[in-house]
Amino acid sequence: MVMRKGPWMAEEDEILMDYVKKHGPRDWSSIRSKGLLPRTGKSCRLRWVNKLKPDLKTGCKFSAEEERVVIDLQARFGNKWARIATYLQGRTDNDVKNFWSTRQKRLARILQTSNQTKSQKNNGKAPASRQVTTLEAPRPVSIAMEQSSSSQNQTCQLSYLENPDVIKMVPLPDLMNPGLFSLETNLPQLEFTPTEKPCTDPQPHFPFQLPHPTLDLPLLPENQDLVPELGDSNLMDMFGHQETPGPDRGSHYSVNLPFLGYSDNPATPDSFIDDFPTDMFDYIESLPSSSEW
DNA sequence: AAGTTCGCCAACCGCCGTGCC
DNA sequence: CGGCACGGCGGTTGGCGAACT
Known part of the structure; x- marks a missing residue:
């Protein structure tokens, strides 16, 4: 599988969210090994931590x-x-x-x-x-x-x-x-x-x-x-x-x-x-x- | 209106620590 | 004990839109 880089697509986010729902925020590398996403485990973790995790203050400037x-x-x-x-x-x-x-x-x-x-x-x-x-x-x-x-x-x-x-x-x-x-x-x-x-x-x-x-x-x-x-x-x-x-x-x-x-x-x-x-x-x-x- | 600067943000890279084999 | 994979972290880069000139 060719590794994808760059901006995440909405479909990729969905897959990642779905994975975390089922398995929790761990075993990031298995997302790739299972063929779910052409992303490195590192990239998946980063995406989750910085964008997909619930309760993030996205788009809100620092008070x-x-x-x-x-x-x-x-x-x-x-x-x-x-x-x-x-x-x-x-x-x-x-x-x-x-x-x-x-x-x-x-x-x-x-x-x-x-x-x-x-x-x-x-x-x-x-x-x-x-x-x-x-x-x-x-x-x-x-x-x-x-x-x-x-x-x-x-x-x-x-x-x-x-x-x-x-x-x-x-x-x-x-x-x-x-x-x-x-x-x-x-x-x-x-x-x-x-x-x-x-x-x-x-x-x-x-x-x-x-x-x-x-x-x-x-x-x-x-x-x-x-x-x-x-x-x-x-x-x-x-x-x-x-x-x-x-x-x-x-x-x-x-x-x-x-x-x-x-x-x-x-x-x-x-x-x-x-x-x-x-x-x-x-x-x-x-x-x-x-x-x- | 076009070009430039700036702020913000997302994502990648490299390093390091840790755990497993 | 050493090698390897993985996750976590800090530094950096590049894109994009807004503000400015």
Whole structure:
């Protein structure tokens, strides 16, 4: 039998669905060996997992909450898409991967654009990599946007992965100020109220509610199994767990830079970036080096 | 209106771990 | 114990439609 590749046809899907109904999602290679489909077992499994499995949120963009979860868990687990996907009902590892990939591309494009703009202003004297270096925040932070009609008046919620109880409200233009990343414990604690982007296919449903804008789980590899899995009865207790930050704990986190951060704008999450004032990046180069902070 | 860019998505590829013989 | 098949996973690519120029 000649192996077929490429897009799946409706008839193939039907056969695959029928097979899974009868035999369950296993023994993928026998689909080929029995002559049911001219597809590899791998291909059949992938098709089932990514498209045919029930309860998948197909054709539904990531909600703000889902974005937040992905960002936080990616900072914790790295590119463990399958693991991250277990925290997002109806999402596959491929979904998460694609979401992240698009996000990274967007960031790269934004940085490149800002570099080009800056280089032109400085007659090409500024090194292209400098802004990226400057933007390496000393603390792991998560940014959430407040919706506002004017980008000038927009504010952000800035929280710290190491201490999610501390939340700063920051005017958007100040977002590039590295001083923001210092953790001042005497700041007032603000209540976090997550916004939910409507999604009808199906309704958004998470295996857990986040007690904080950022998950604060122990990051040490030996503690990673403490991360709650679906259906864990101690879910909330475990998420309530906090570990006292060590002196160099920050280096274990990935940094969610402001423009990596998601937007709470339920209509257009990407507008966070798109709404930046065009001269916003100019401020970056005037920042002192990290050793001066 | 045509060309280009971008975002999204589906699917393939290669690597690795595991279980079986 | 080594080879093999298989499944799982992460990285990558290519197609397509929408938005933009």
